[in-house]
Amino acid sequence: MTDNDLNTTVPLSTEALSEHVTQLFSQHMPFNQLLGLQINKISHDKVEIRMPWNDKLMGNPIKKILHGGVTAAILDTVGGLMAILYATKDIDNISIDEFRKTLPNVGTIDMRVDYLRPGKGEEFIATAEVIRKGKKVAVCRMELHNEAGVHIAFGTGTYMIA
Amino acid sequence: MTDNDLNTTVPLSTEALSEHVTQLFSQHMPFNQLLGLQINKISHDKVEIRMPWNDKLMGNPIKKILHGGVTAAILDTVGGLMAILYATKDIDNISIDEFRKTLPNVGTIDMRVDYLRPGKGEEFIATAEVIRKGKKVAVCRMELHNEAGVHIAFGTGTYMIA
Amino acid sequence: MTDNDLNTTVPLSTEALSEHVTQLFSQHMPFNQLLGLQINKISHDKVEIRMPWNDKLMGNPIKKILHGGVTAAILDTVGGLMAILYATKDIDNISIDEFRKTLPNVGTIDMRVDYLRPGKGEEFIATAEVIRKGKKVAVCRMELHNEAGVHIAFGTGTYMIA
Amino acid sequence: MTDNDLNTTVPLSTEALSEHVTQLFSQHMPFNQLLGLQINKISHDKVEIRMPWNDKLMGNPIKKILHGGVTAAILDTVGGLMAILYATKDIDNISIDEFRKTLPNVGTIDMRVDYLRPGKGEEFIATAEVIRKGKKVAVCRMELHNEAGVHIAFGTGTYMIA
Numbered sequence: 200m201t202d203n204d205l206n207t208t209v210p211l212s213t214e215a216l217s218e219h220v221t222q223l224f225s226q227h228m229p230f231n232q233l234l235g236l237q238i239n240k241i242s243h244d245k246v247e248i249r250m251p252w253n254d255k256l257m258g259n260p261i262k263k264i265l266h267g268g269v270t271a272a273i274l275d276t277v278g279g280l281m282a283i284l285y286a287t288k289d290i291d292n293i294s295i296d297e298f299r300k301t302l303p304n305v306g307t308i309d310m311r312v313d314y315l316r317p318g319k320g321e322e323f324i325a326t327a328e329v330i331r332k333g334k335k336v337a338v339c340r341m342e343l344h345n346e347a348g349v350h351i352a353f354g355t356g357t358y359m360i361a
Numbered sequence: 362m363t364d365n366d367l368n369t370t371v372p373l374s375t376e377a378l379s380e381h382v383t384q385l386f387s388q389h390m391p392f393n394q395l396l397g398l399q400i401n402k403i404s405h406d407k408v409e410i411r412m413p414w415n416d417k418l419m420g421n422p423i424k425k426i427l428h429g430g431v432t433a434a435i436l437d438t439v440g441g442l443m444a445i446l447y448a449t450k451d452i453d454n455i456s457i458d459e460f461r462k463t464l465p466n467v468g469t470i471d472m473r474v475d476y477l478r479p480g481k482g483e484e485f486i487a488t489a490e491v492i493r494k495g496k497k498v499a500v501c502r503m504e505l506h507n508e509a510g511v512h513i514a515f516g517t518g519t520y521m522i523a
Numbered sequence: 524m525t526d527n528d529l530n531t532t533v534p535l536s537t538e539a540l541s542e543h544v545t546q547l548f549s550q551h552m553p554f555n556q557l558l559g560l561q562i563n564k565i566s567h568d569k570v571e572i573r574m575p576w577n578d579k580l581m582g583n584p585i586k587k588i589l590h591g592g593v594t595a596a597i598l599d600t601v602g603g604l605m606a607i608l609y610a611t612k613d614i615d616n617i618s619i620d621e622f623r624k625t626l627p628n629v630g631t632i633d634m635r636v637d638y639l640r641p642g643k644g645e646e647f648i649a650t651a652e653v654i655r656k657g658k659k660v661a662v663c664r665m666e667l668h669n670e671a672g673v674h675i676a677f678g679t680g681t682y683m684i685a
Numbered sequence: 686m687t688d689n690d691l692n693t694t695v696p697l698s699t700e701a702l703s704e705h706v707t708q709l710f711s712q713h714m715p716f717n718q719l720l721g722l723q724i725n726k727i728s729h730d731k732v733e734i735r736m737p738w739n740d741k742l743m744g745n746p747i748k749k750i751l752h753g754g755v756t757a758a759i760l761d762t763v764g765g766l767m768a769i770l771y772a773t774k775d776i777d778n779i780s781i782d783e784f785r786k787t788l789p790n791v792g793t794i795d796m797r798v799d800y801l802r803p804g805k806g807e808e809f810i811a812t813a814e815v816i817r818k819g820k821k822v823a824v825c826r827m828e829l830h831n832e833a834g835v836h837i838a839f840g841t842g843t844y845m846i847a
Contacts, residue, residue, distance in 0.1 A: 229419045230428035233395065257391045266392035267437045267469045272430020279429070307429045308660060309633065309681055311473045311797050313824055313841060315817050330839065331801050335659040336632060336683065338799055340839075353816065353826075355799060355841065357633055357681055359660065470822060471795065471843055473635050475662055475679060477655050492677065493639050497821040498794060498845065500637055502677075515654065515664075517637060517679065519795055519843055521822065553743045554752035557719065581715045590716035591765070591793045592758020599753045631753045635797045 216287065217241045219295060224280070234272060238280075239324070243288040246281045248273060248325045265318025265351075270343055273325045274354030275310055278339040281327035285337050286360035301361065308336070310356040318352075320345025335361050378449065379403045381457060386442070396434060400442075401486070405450040408443045410435060410487045427480025427513075432505055435487045436516030437472055440501040443489035444520035447499050463523065470498070472518040480514075482507025497523050540611065541565045543619060548604070558596060562604075563648070567612040570605045572597060572649045582642075589642025589675075594667055597649045598678030599634055602663040605651035606682035609661050625685065632660070634680040642676075644669025659685050702773065703727045705781060710766070720758060724766075725810070729774040732767045734759060734811045751804025751837075756829055759811045760840030761796055764825040767813035771823050772846035787847065794822070796842040804838075806831025821847050 221238045224231055234256065240247040250256075250273055258266030283305050287293055324344050331338035341354035383400045386393055396418065402409040412418075412435055420428030445467050449455055486506050493500035503516035545562045548555055558580065564571040574580075574597055582590030607629050611617055648668050655662035665678035707724045710717055720742065726733040736742075736759055744752030769791050773779055810830050817824035827840035 227422055228428070229417045229422065230431060231420075233417050234430070255391045255395050258393075260389055260391065262465065266390070266434065267441070267472075268396075268430070268434020269392060271433035271437060271472065271474070272428065275429045275433060303424065306479075307474075307476050308655070308662065309473060309475045309679070310429075310433065311471060311635065311841065312433070312469075313471045313816065314469050315824075317468075330799065331632070333683070338632065338801075353841070355633070355797065355839070359657070470817070470824065471841070473679065473797065475654065477662075492637065493794070495845070500639075500794065515679070517635065517677070517795075521819070551746055552752070553741045553746065554755060555744075557741050558754075579715045579719050582717075584713055584715065586789065590714070590758065591761045591796075592720075592754070593716060595757035595761060595796065595798070596752065596754020599757060603753070627748065630803075631798075631800050633797060633799045634753075634757065635795060636757070636793075637795045638793050641792075 278356035282358035440518035448522035602680035610684035764842035768844035
């Protein structure tokens with residue numbers, strides 16, 4: 200799918216919306232590419248992002264663990280994505296144009312990260328759920344695990360969604 | 362200065378310690394290099410990090426602003442560095458060996474980021490100060506500004522320091 | 524001033540608004556009375572609350588210090604009040620009725636408290652400033668000091684204001 | 686049980702320790718009494734506190750909901766109690782004297798509260814679990830529900846435990 204394939208004013212199925220978000224995410228957000236982030240699952244209720252280990256993401260090469268900033272970045276990303284998807288959940292017939300008009304209003308207001316264990320692993324999986332739902336603001340909780348299920352970090356983020 | 366130049370067991374001046382930390386920071390922490398972080402000022406009381414704009418660090422290319430994760434990463438980095446420097450402030454004659462023994466114990470416990478304004482600019486400057494001082498834990502407040510003095514974000518981080 | 528003195532639909536000066544808020548605060552918010560909170564200063568730019576020491580507010584009678592929950596409560600209160608005052612700053616001719624219509628929408632979304640030193644003192648002073656200003660959300664930073672100027676705690680709160 | 690019944694230097698069962706903590710909590714911490722806090726369950730793995738509705742705890746009498754500071758206070762209390770209990774979990778034969786020596790070192794470093802829904806109900810139940818376990822620092826997550834199971838708030842607290 201390319202932008203050219205879309206009639207940007209006709210209603211969009213949630214599948215097409217998800218596809219559109221995935222495309223924006225992976226092709227138009229440079230820092231996501233730098234981190235190697237990939238969307239695993241995406242719906243209005245659940246988002247999952249994966250990130251393979253990469254030596255460039257190390258904070259401490261002696262212990263071979265993720266930089267704390269990488270953990271914060273992936274948690275903010277999965278939380279923000281979940282917030283956007285939630286924000287558009289109840290818009291039955293959203294068009295790409297309407298969706299794009301919403302995007303500039305979306306942003307992180309604040310985030311807390313709790314670092315539980317060293318960021319070791321071959322692959323990292325970030326998930327998010329919405330815990331507070333409003334018209335203008337959503338609050339998400341996020342989690343980071345490695346491929347073996349070890350829980351590395353929690354996040355809590357407050358997002359502007361409209 | 363290279364590692365070979367150091368007798369690792371003799372006492373270290375604060376200047377030499379700062380130089381050693383700067384070297385570790387820029388040469389041995391890959392993610393700092395990926396972000397383009399550079400230490401501007403470093404002492405037991407004040408740390409300042411700069412980061413030039415780089416298109417790879419964008420979250421949103423339409424608005425050309427920093428990814429929120431980059432903001433979190435630079436704030437965590439400057440806070441952690443300030444915490445380490447504070448932790449070694451009162452050790453009169455710390456040797457490199459002693460300093461290196463402390464390092465594995467240092468880590469972020471939790472961090473809050475408050476996003477105030479879009480991350481626009483040619484260069485970003487992150488600073489930190491210690492607000493709570495203990496034997497085992499230090500709490501820092503961090504700020505991110507751009508080259509024009511626009512205040513982009515606040516951070517508050519709790520760090521294990523021993 | 525009593526409610527009866529007010530024509531609730533005519534425009535309100537900021538002085539009258541402040542007086543109205545102070546009255547609501549001290550007469551109609553039972554928990555503020557339980558804590559002994561008093562408004563010292565109130566304007567659209569600055570709020571200051573004082574709380575005299577009271578043995579009932581102790582968490583730890585051996586050390587005679589404030590319960591951490593009291594510190595959180597006074598910080599949330601001063602931050603919320605600052606957010607309300609900020610929210611109505613640009614409404615030139617707000618009436619009491621309009622102000623009262625805004626109130627039910629105001630509320631804390633999230634708050635962080637950083638405990639710096641034990642809550643000792645004869646009197647405590649809480650202040651707040653707005654660090655992020657939006658149409659729907661304001662973020663405040665709060666501080667708690669004792670009468671001798673000892674800095675006891677920081678707070679950061681995100682408030683819904685409309 | 687009164688203090689006089691205890692030989693303060695002999696080892697203490699976890700049951701006796703829990704009883705001792707409960708006694709300290711309800712008889713010697715004035716602000717807990719002011720809020721009407723009662724310990725429902727207490728062990729090294731789980732703490733549950735209940736608080737009946739009381740008009741004095743209202744922030745907003747029109748909407749009849751808890752003051753946000755009350756929510757913060759009960760979350761901080763249940764988290765701190767959980768942290769203390771965790772801290773003494775692995776001390777096989779702790780005496781009351783040893784336990785009391787630990788207490789002055791215990792304290793909240795920082796806490797985040799996320800307000801999810803208005804604090805309405807006849808009774809409120811606060812629970813806590815430890816998410817990060819260290820020798821010096823524990824991090825807890827806390828929850829507040831009402832008697833009908835409505836989830837009112839989340840908390841995350843970082844506690845000094847030794």
